[in-house]
Amino acid sequence: MPAVTVTDLVKAYGGVRALSGISFTAARGEVLGLLGPNGSGKTTTVSVLSTLQRPTTGTARICGHDVVDDAGRVRELISLTGQYASVDPGLTTAENLAVFGRLTGLRGRRLAHRIDELVEQFDLGAVRGRRVGQLSGGMRRRVDIAGALVTRPEVVFLDEPTTGLDPRSRAAVWDTVAGLRDAGITVVLTTQYLEEADRLADRIVLLDRGAVVATGTPGQLKSSVGGAVCEITVADGENAVRATALLAGFELIDVEENPSAPSSEPGQTRLVVRAPEGVGTVGEVIARLDGVADDGHRVEVIDIGLRRPSLDEVFLQLTDTPA
Ligand SMILES: Nc1ncnc2c1ncn2[C@@H]1O[C@H](COP(=O)(O)OP(=O)(O)OP(=O)(O)O)[C@@H](O)[C@H]1O
Numbered sequence: 168m169p170a171v172t173v174t175d176l177v178k179a180y181g182g183v184r185a186l187s188g189i190s191f192t193a194a195r196g197e198v199l200g201l202l203g204p205n206g207s208g209k210t211t212t213v214s215v216l217s218t219l220q221r222p223t224t225g226t227a228r229i230c231g232h233d234v235v236d237d238a239g240r241v242r243e244l245i246s247l248t249g250q251y252a253s254v255d256p257g258l259t260t261a262e263n264l265a266v267f268g269r270l271t272g273l274r275g276r277r278l279a280h281r282i283d284e285l286v287e288q289f290d291l292g293a294v295r296g297r298r299v300g301q302l303s304g305g306m307r308r309r310v311d312i313a314g315a316l317v318t319r320p321e322v323v324f325l326d327e328p329t330t331g332l333d334p335r336s337r338a339a340v341w342d343t344v345a346g347l348r349d350a351g352i353t354v355v356l357t358t359q360y361l362e363e364a365d366r367l368a369d370r371i372v373l374l375d376r377g378a379v380v381a382t383g384t385p386g387q388l389k390s391s392v393g394g395a396v397c398e399i400t401v402a403d404g405e406n407a408v409r410a411t412a413l414l415a416g417f418e419l420i421d422v423e424e425n426p427s428a429p430s431s432e433p434g435q436t437r438l439v440v441r442a443p444e445g446v447g448t449v450g451e452v453i454a455r456l457d458g459v460a461d462d463g464h465r466v467e468v469i470d471i472g473l474r475r476p477s478l479d480e481v482f483l484q485l486t487d488t489p490a
Pocket residue numbers: 180183184185203204205206207208209210211212359
């Protein structure tokens with residue numbers, strides 16, 4: 168049984184259809200990325216799945232339990248941490264964890280033991296006795312996520328967990344999410360950072376205007392928008408002519424003079440050919456360019472690389488986001 172099952176879910180706010188009949192599942196132990204532009208329905212989906220809002224029509228189940236008919240049981244199985252940390256800045260790390268624990272019925276030695284476990288698991292030993300208000304944003308988010316785990320939930324909803332964090336703090340939260348997956352917990356992660364989804368998500372559900380526009384692993388989504396390309400930078404236009412001749416038969420899709428990208432120098436030219444065989448194509452390109460051109464010269468190659476489509480391209484192609 169999947170950890171999360173959403174079937175034909177519709178959520179309307181008056182005349183606004185925030186979700187217009189979405190369906191997807193998350194397997195147990197999977198990190199599912201919910202991705203989409205602003206207003207596409209990510210937060211609404213999480214609100215319905217976490218019993219904060221009722222669906223207009225359609226169903227959603229957590230480990231087989233209906234979020235409307237069996238909302239109490241669902242709440243025992245899940246935890247939710249939002250964009251804004253729900254920790255109390257005036258309390259210490261350990262006190263915050265204790266509050267989360269007491270709210271869910273833990274007391275005495277069991278509570279103390281659970282706090283010890285979480286402090287250890289989330290590497291919070293150094294800040295255990297410090298007020299959370301004095302911690303960095305990333306550390307605070309970590310305490311927040313630790314608090315969400317006091318009850319050992321089956322499914323954790325993380326709604327934009329790294330919004331507003333600096334790169335280092337973001338990386339720390341990423342480690343935390345990877346740790347949840349290692350512990351076999353199902354994670355539903357909403358994010359606007361494509362790099363984050365690419366790194367963390369086993370599968371992605373891409374939403375746009377309240378509808379699912381694509382589902383798949385990051386790799387599947389990337390290949391769905393077009394294959395990999397091989398980029399060859401050569402010293403100048405003359406070399407580009409030689410390279411083009413030697414690469415006859417490869418599908419040349421772009422020639423760019425003075426490419427702006429990293430480490431290229433004025434006068435250089437970049438050729439882009441389709442690379443249906445990925446690394447294999449790059450190997451063939453290198454072998455061809457190693458030959459001698461018709462004018463008796465070799466090609467002066469500056470750089471050769473394989474570039475796969477990024478999730479950014481998936482996002483821009485499949486959603487209606489204004490550029
Ligand atoms: N309480 C509400 N009342 C009316 N409309 C709402 C309400 N909550 C959300 N909406 C609308 O539903 C749509 C989906 O919103 P939602 O917050 O789920 O999107 P989102 O993908 O989470 O966006 P963001 O990335 O900006 O957080 C939007 O058009 C939004 O304006």
